[in-house]
Amino acid sequence: MTGTLFLVQVLNGLQLGVLLFLIAAGLTLVFGVMNFINLAHGAQYMLGAYFAVAFYGVVGNFLAALVLALLAALAFGLLLEFLVFRHLYDRDHLDQVIATFGIILFLDHAVRAIWGAAPLTLPIPDVFTGSVMLIGGQLYPVWRLVIIGCGLAVAAGLYGLVTYTRIGMLVRAGATNARMVSALGINIKRLFMIVFGFGTMLAGFAGIMIAPIISVEPGMGDNILILALVVIVIGGIGSIRGAFVAALLIGLVDTLGRSFSIDILRLVMGPSPARMVGPAIASMLIYVLMAIVLYLRPAGLFPARGR
Amino acid sequence: MTGAAALAAAGRSGLLRPRRDIVLPAAIFLIFALLPPFASLLAEQYLVDLATRVMIFAVAALALDLLVGYGGLVSFGHAAFVGLGAYAVGILSAQGIDDALISLPVAIAVAMLFAFVTGTVCLRTKGVYFIMITLAFGQMIYFVATSLAPYGGDNGLTIAARNTVAGLALLKSDRAFYYVTLLCLLATYLFCRALVASRFGRVLRGAKENPARMVTIGFTVRSFQLVAYVIAGGLGGLSGFLLANSTEFVSPAFMSWQRSGELIVMVILGGVGTLDGAIVGAAAYLGAEEWLSGMIENWQVIFGPLLVLVVLFARGGLIGVCARLWRWFGHA
Helix, strand or coil, X not given: CHHHHHHHHHHHHHXXXXXXXHHHHHHHHHHHHHCCCCCCHHHHHHHHHHHHHHHHHHHCCHHHHHHHHHHHHHHHHHHHHHHCHHHCCCCXXXXXXXXXXXXXXXXXXXXXXXXXXXXXXXXXXXXXXXXXXXXXXXEEEHHHHXXXXXXXXXXXXXXXXXXXCHHHHHHHHHHHHHHHHHHCCCCHHHHHHHHXXXXXXXXXXXXXXXXXXXXXXXXXXXXXXXXXXXHHHHHCCCCHHHHHHHHXXXXXXXXXXXXXXXXXXXXXXXXXXXXXXXXXXXXHHHHHHHHHHHHHCCCCCCCCCCC | CCHHXXXXXXXXXXXXXXXXXXXXXXXXXXXXXXXXXXXXXXXXHHHHHHHHHHHHHHHHHHHHHHHHHHHCCCCCCHHHHHHHHHHHHHHHHHXXXXXXXXXXXXXXXXXXXHHHHHHHHHCCCCHHHHHHHHHHHHHHHHHHHHCCHHHCHHHCEECCCCCEECCECCCCCHHHHHHHHHHHHHHHHHHHHHHHHCHHHHXXXXXXXXXXXXXXXXXXXXXXXXXXHHHHHHHHHHHHHHHHHHHCEECHHHHCHHHHHHHHHHXXXXXXXXXXXXXXXXXXXXXXXXXXXXXXXXXXXXXXXHHHHHHHHCCCHHHHHHHHHHHHHHHC
16 A cells, blocks of 8 residues: 555656756756846746636637647747846846846736636646556546656657757757857857747746646746756756756655655654654755755756856 | 145045945934834824834845845845744744843844854855755745744744843834834944955955955955855844744745845845945835835736846946936036
């Protein structure tokens, strides 16, 4: 019985991990290539979910809503890039933090003003409703498996893109030394725009995929943003591989920590203090992990070369 | 060179700056000191409440300006110190200890201890890693507070009454509390001024400009930065002590990362690296909140873009803009 419960929690952890990867990938690419710290990335994840709900209300078909929401997220991301972000690329990080914080304030509350503060829901597409039986008889929702599958597929595609294509080569070169790439005759502004748009779409995609199993509400991107930041810091800023490893690590540690901290603590203390201390320790776990990683390797597990 | 010309030259080269530098802080503190009688004259009691909050956050913002403006250390977890100070008051009060002679030192000490432990780790990193690791530590303490079930957890903790001072209910009246807060702000301001002007402050600024050079000269830059971080933490604890006593309530929301962001916004809005700016910024931010939220419900929809505009076009914050206008008119 504990075995199946463990399996369920591992799957949940994986699901959180791939979700974090989708968000962190864009964040780490944007930072790696443009040296730009975009706190509004979490708000773009939120927007993806809201766009999906809005388009679903119009077209009534999940796939169509997905495509439309992705396009809307992309268009909105590029608009933001054009209006604000491109003027911040050569500013210091403090300015970037403040300006993107301002954008978070705006988006969180604009969403609240347009769609209201009450949580919205998006139905799971009919094909993927229901559950599958795991070994041991536990039921597991299909949609979570779909999320895991999509996330892994995106990760594989991204790996191929970055490793084997010309644009991927430029991205890697940009992460190492953007000025040199520009000096070699590459239109760096266009490269920035492509990377930024791509990152925005990944965050929007994450928001759309998770929307059916969580409540879509204002500010939903804020906490996931912090987790994504932890992921890219542990993975090494600018490294897709690092983001992938760290995302799965954080997803698993956080989920397993929350489910089993009380049981583990009960081995060394009484049940009532364990129930009290357990949740606190579980919520600290990933930050302690990050502190340990940064203490040992201040530039993360897989630092992008050249910086 | 005639005396007048020498004086003018000295004025241009900044030798006479100290005289002008004293005008703004003197004006600020004079306004704060005279505000309560004016407010009661106008029967606008909310002004006193607003100014109390401004002063409380200004204490924390001053400490943050010490780090950001003078140390070049962009700490995105500053609300954690405020929250720790507030929770120290709340938890002690829940245990029946409600005298400021105990809770104030405890609030400051807890925040300093947390700053010391996390600072040791954070200061190993630089730049954007530092921003993110301080953010993460702040988030960590936030989640610890939300899981403190015996002390209210998510919902926070109501404090039965304001702290007494040596058994006397000195802080009970809002007017008295206002002036105690003003005194704390003044002490913090003077302390920060002295710190910045001292040798310690010069080393800190040197490390911001060029850490490699400071290390080469022979300073252990990281210990200086750690001391600054711990001091800023302690001042954050003081702010938390005041906040808990003013609201008679503590909640995890005091240390959410948005709060840390707001503190940075205050520092930038006023003018980073000026100390005066931290107070001006706290007043501007909380004033804008009060004013805009009276007009529309989601006031951040206006404030967010305003913030972006300040970053893009108003370098040096409000103080910087005013100084530029001043010079512009002066030379016109």
